[in-house]
Amino acid sequence: MxxxxxxxxxxxNESAARENLAxxxxxxxxxxxxxxxxxxxxxxxxETLLPKLTAEGRRCAVLEGDIATTxxxxxxxxxxxxxxxxxxxxxxxxxxxxxxxxxxxxxxxDLDLVFIENVGNPICPANFSLGEHRxxxxxxxxxxxxxxxxxxLLFRSADLxxxxxxxxxPYVRFNVERVCEEIRRLQPNCRxxxxxxxxxxxxxxxxxxxxxxCSSSLLVSN
Amino acid sequence: MxxxxxxxxxxxNESAARENLAxxxxxxxxxxxxxxxxxxxxxxxxETLLPKLTAEGRRCAVLEGDIATTxxxxxxxxxxxxxxxxxxxxxxxxxxxxxxxxxxxxxxxDLDLVFIENVGNPICPANFSLGEHRxxxxxxxxxxxxxxxxxxLLFRSADLxxxxxxxxxPYVRFNVERVCEEIRRLQPNCRxxxxxxxxxxxxxxxxxxxxxxCSSSLLVSN
Numbered sequence: 185m186x187x188x189x190x191x192x193x194x195x196x197n198e199s200a201a202r203e204n205l206a207x208x209x210x211x212x213x214x215x216x217x218x219x220x221x222x223x224x225x226x227x228x229x230x231e232t233l234l235p236k237l238t239a240e241g242r243r244c245a246v247l248e249g250d251i252a253t254t255x256x257x258x259x260x261x262x263x264x265x266x267x268x269x270x271x272x273x274x275x276x277x278x279x280x281x282x283x284x285x286x287x288x289x290x291x292x293x294d295l296d297l298v299f300i301e302n303v304g305n306p307i308c309p310a311n312f313s314l315g316e317h318r319x320x321x322x323x324x325x326x327x328x329x330x331x332x333x334x335x336x337l338l339f340r341s342a343d344l345x346x347x348x349x350x351x352x353x354p355y356v357r358f359n360v361e362r363v364c365e366e367i368r369r370l371q372p373n374c375r376x377x378x379x380x381x382x383x384x385x386x387x388x389x390x391x392x393x394x395x396x397x398c399s400s401s402l403l404v405s406n
Numbered sequence: 407m408x409x410x411x412x413x414x415x416x417x418x419n420e421s422a423a424r425e426n427l428a429x430x431x432x433x434x435x436x437x438x439x440x441x442x443x444x445x446x447x448x449x450x451x452x453e454t455l456l457p458k459l460t461a462e463g464r465r466c467a468v469l470e471g472d473i474a475t476t477x478x479x480x481x482x483x484x485x486x487x488x489x490x491x492x493x494x495x496x497x498x499x500x501x502x503x504x505x506x507x508x509x510x511x512x513x514x515x516d517l518d519l520v521f522i523e524n525v526g527n528p529i530c531p532a533n534f535s536l537g538e539h540r541x542x543x544x545x546x547x548x549x550x551x552x553x554x555x556x557x558x559l560l561f562r563s564a565d566l567x568x569x570x571x572x573x574x575x576p577y578v579r580f581n582v583e584r585v586c587e588e589i590r591r592l593q594p595n596c597r598x599x600x601x602x603x604x605x606x607x608x609x610x611x612x613x614x615x616x617x618x619x620c621s622s623s624l625l626v627s628n
Contacts, residue, residue, distance in 0.1 A: 221445065222443040222556070223548065305529050307498040326546065326548030334526070352548065
């Protein structure tokens with residue numbers, strides 16, 4: 185009984201996600217969905233990445249998914265980047281319908297790239313496509329190196345995995361090689377980038393991947 | 407439509423949770439549900455706390471909630487404490503029915519205290535009562551000090567909040583006072599304990615709270 189209900193919700197979401205993808209392609213917008221647990225550093229990554237992409241001429245916007253507060257959206261707005269805060273009011277993930285409604289608030293002709301920062305939760309968001317072109321999954325070294333196999337869908341569904349807060353490596357038990365090996369066991373060709381957003385390590389590599397993905401997706405849609 | 411479905415699931419869970427609570431009380435078992443995000447340190451807290459409680463004569467058991475792997479259960483089993491691993495296979499929280507089935511594997515007459523380590527997720531588990539007497543919510547300092555108001559139910563529903571990984575305080579932006587003030591805004595009388603499980607700071611305070619709660623619950627049920 186419950187399984188059938190769940191399937192219906194997912195099917196409804198898939199259909200809205202296909203509509204979103206078609207809309208992104210129609211406007212030549214590349215969309216990236218960022219997933220990861222609470223406090224893994226998604227917003228900090230965006231704070232470091234967006235000025236770089238903007239300086240390189242990409243017109244970016246961000247959809248911020250949260251249960252409550254506009255804290256993350258305020259941090260993005262402070263960069264001068266258009267942002268829409270999506271409040272799920274208890275909901276543990278964004279849906280394609282959330283994204284549909286949020287995109288009505290943005291001027292689509294003036295955008296190249298939309299980042300969606302999903303609700304801080306390593307589980308549920310991975311089940312819901314939002315119509316994105318690419319997924320970035322984020323794991324902070326403070327969360328521990330046993331996580332890939334404990335949260336397999338988060339890593340199996342990622343196009344790129346960001347290992348964040350690498351400045352904390354000297355103080356935590358986190359074997360980067362073990363984590364990379366486990367991620368590759370789930371997904372042999374996954375791109376993995378180690379970052380330290382405060383020191384801006386890894387940002388160039390991430391920005392260059394985003395630029396490349398952005399260009400390929402525009403080539404395909406044109 | 408979706409709201410009605412959700413309500414039915416919650417109602418079904420509430421009824422199973424009431425049965426669990428009655429069972430715990432019948433056997434004089436105190437039950438504590440531990441909630442928090444992935445990698446916030448729930449298992450490490452149990453690894454530090456359980457030997458202390460066992461040494462003080464409490465007969466403990468643990469139910470480990472995870473999506474995949476038996477990693478956490480193996481860590482508890484290594485302490486010689488009876489443990490049941492509950493695999494949700496994608497499910498983002500434990501339900502009272504999970505707990506009901508798990509308790510069949512334990513010898514209830516030989517237990518004083520059952521800890522349930524919920525799935526690593528700061529959102530969904532807070533909506534589902536498991537029939538526990540008390541809730542401990544866990545936040546690691548690496549997750550950031552903006553979290554209480556961003557994940558209000560996790561903190562509003564807690565009897566005690568553990569602030570973990572305090573050994574990382576010199577290396578992260580985390581204002582303990584701000585966090586305590588936000589938690590108390592959500593719940594004025596919440597007990598808050600700062601911990602560093604590796605150095606065993608805060609463990610005595612936590613153990614003494616658990617012992618006290620355990621004794622009061624036995625007094626009520628006898």
